[in-house]
Amino acid sequence: MADTVKPILISAVDLAVQVIQASNEARLFKKEWDVVKIKMLVRLERSIINVSWLLNVSTPSHDGKHEQLTGLLPFAIRDPTIFLIYELMAILYTGTLDDDACEAARSLRSMASDNPRCAEIMIRNGLCSVFVKILKQGSMRVQAEVACATSVLVSSFSESQDLFAQHDVIQLLLSLLTSKLEEDSWHMKAMAAKALRELAKGNSSISKSITDSKRFLRFADLLEIQDREVRLISLMVLIEITSVAEMDSSLRRHSAFKCKSPVFKAIVNQFHKLIEENGDMVLLIPYITLIGNLARSFRASDTSMIEQLVKLLGLRDREVLREAIVALTKFAIPCNYLHIDHSRAIVEAGAAKRLIELSSLGCEIRIPVLELLKF
Numbered sequence: 238m239a240d241t242v243k244p245i246l247i248s249a250v251d252l253a254v255q256v257i258q259a260s261n262e263a264r265l266f267k268k269e270w271d272v273v274k275i276k277m278l279v280r281l282e283r284s285i286i287n288v289s290w291l292l293n294v295s296t297p298s299h300d301g302k303h304e305q306l307t308g309l310l311p312f313a314i315r316d317p318t319i320f321l322i323y324e325l326m327a328i329l330y331t332g333t334l335d336d337d338a339c340e341a342a343r344s345l346r347s348m349a350s351d352n353p354r355c356a357e358i359m360i361r362n363g364l365c366s367v368f369v370k371i372l373k374q375g376s377m378r379v380q381a382e383v384a385c386a387t388s389v390l391v392s393s394f395s396e397s398q399d400l401f402a403q404h405d406v407i408q409l410l411l412s413l414l415t416s417k418l419e420e421d422s423w424h425m426k427a428m429a430a431k432a433l434r435e436l437a438k439g440n441s442s443i444s445k446s447i448t449d450s451k452r453f454l455r456f457a458d459l460l461e462i463q464d465r466e467v468r469l470i471s472l473m474v475l476i477e478i479t480s481v482a483e484m485d486s487s488l489r490r491h492s493a494f495k496c497k498s499p500v501f502k503a504i505v506n507q508f509h510k511l512i513e514e515n516g517d518m519v520l521l522i523p524y525i526t527l528i529g530n531l532a533r534s535f536r537a538s539d540t541s542m543i544e545q546l547v548k549l550l551g552l553r554d555r556e557v558l559r560e561a562i563v564a565l566t567k568f569a570i571p572c573n574y575l576h577i578d579h580s581r582a583i584v585e586a587g588a589a590k591r592l593i594e595l596s597s598l599g600c601e602i603r604i605p606v607l608e609l610l611k612f
Contacts, residue, residue, distance in 0.1 A: 322348070322359055330367045335378050338371075342382035346389045356394035364390070365397075365404040372409040377425050380413060384428035391435040398440050407436060407446050414471075415455035423464040430459075430470035437477040441488055444481040447474075448493040457503035465517070472523040475504070479530035494534045501534065505542065512545050522560055525549070529564030537578035540586070543568060547586035550595065555602060558595065562605040569612040580612055 328341040345364070349356035371383045387406065391397050401407070414429040416422070437444045447453055459471040482489040493500055508524045511517065528542060535542055546568075549561040565588065568579035596606045 318348075318355060319358060319362070322355065322362065322364075326359075326362075326364060326367050329371060329379075329383075332374075335376050338375070338379045339382045342371075342379065342386045346382075346386035349386070349390045349393045353393045356390050356397070359390065360394060360397045360400055365400055365406065368401075369404050369406060369409065372406065372413065377422060381425040381428045384410060384413065384425065384432045387432040388428070388435045391432070391438075395439075398436055398438075398443060401436060402443050402446065407433070407443060408450065408452075410436075411447065411450055411452040414459070415452040420464075423462075423467050426459075427464070427466045427470050430467060430474050434470060434474045434477050437474060437481065439477075439481060441481055441485045444478045444485075445488055445491070447478060448488070448491050453493060454499050457499040460503045460507050465520070469520060469523065472520070472527060475500070476523055476527050476530065479527060483530055483533075489533065494531060496534060496536060496539070501531070504528070504531070509541075509545065512548065518554060518557065522556055525557065525560040525564050529560070529567040532564065532567035532579075533573050533575075535568070535575075535579075537575045537582075540582040543579060543582045544586045547583065547588045547591070550588060550591045555598075558602055559605055562592075562595075562602070562609055566605065566609045566612070569609060571612070576612065 322345070325341040325345050329338050329345075332338075345359060349359060368383050368387060371379055375383065387401065387410075391401065410429045410433050414426050414433065416426075433447065437447060456471060456475060460468060462468060478488075479494070482491070482494060492498055495501060504524070504527055508521075508528060511521050511524060525546070528546070543565070546561050546565050549557055552558060565583055567573065569576050569583060573579060592606050592610055596603050596610070598606075
């Protein structure tokens with residue numbers, strides 16, 4: 238009898254234990270579910286508030302007023318900076334009055350300049366898309382401010398280069414820069430060039446994107462226009478691209494850097510013109526740098542450029558002297574396939590005596606001189 242009852246009792250006890258465990262698990266699950274439910278409801282409520290705010294600010298304001306953009310969103314309570322960034326982005330995106338939009342762009346630029354973290358927050362929270370809309374549809378004034386802000390953002394947060402490129406900002410800026418040349422658009426073009434300069438800096442893919450564009454050929458025209466600021470910053474863009482090309486053989490072999498390309502010819506012609514006319518030193522210095530960056534593109538038979546650089550060694554301006562020496566070094570350096578021919582041309586142009594004289598000057602001149610004399 239006992240043998241029969243014992244298994245039954247054991248089974249009953251096991252079942253009771255399982256029921257108790259299941260009951261405990263159910264209570265625990267209910268408790269956890271209550272916590273999850275509360276969190277979910279809180280998040281849902283916050284999401285509703287966020288979406289309501291976004292719907293509110295995404296409605297264009299035709300009178301330029303933004304009284305409704307008040308109060309902090311839940312996600313910005315701990316960091317009011319985020320709220321301010323969103324508010325400024327909203328003002329830009331909704332197509333408000335130009336004065337408000339320009340002020341918003343300037344404020345974003347100032348924040349990015351003062352704090353790289355702000356620049357990163359802007360980029361991570363969709364500023365690229367906002368800028369794209371302005372660069373496509375905005376007025377010339379606002380486009381200029383946005384282009385200027387872009388240059389500051391990229392300078393402050395270099396990782397944004399590729400993000401801007403992914404949003405096709407490169408081509409939009411090129412379009413603004415190379416569009417029909419009108420006097421009232423020069424400031425906008427200068428700002429577009431400024432942004433392109435920062436975007437191209439040290440970036441092979443963006444530099445290639447610029448040189449691959451048909452609009453790149455218009456740089457030949459930009460180097461000859463009357464507006465000094467546009468000419469200067471356009472030169473800076475080319476300097477950044479050719480600096481990248483010095484380190485990137487595939488980019489260096491691009492047709493844009495061949496002797497017969499319109500841009501290459503324009504660079505050479507303007508350089509000769511500046512020297513012959515004793516032109517603007519502020520423009521001459523970047524031209525010298527650019528010629529040095531393109532040293533591997535010159536043929537052995539083209540000695541006129543070397544002769545002009547050697548002629549510059551007779552000037553007293555130390556910055557010109559230094560850039561001319563550095564440029565000549567790039568012609569003579571062994572990694573230049575034609576370095577032997579170029580070195581011979583440098584000597585034949587009478588550089589040796591002048592370089593020896595210059596070696597007695599300060600370190601900023603003496604060191605580059607000694608570097609060149611090695612070759």
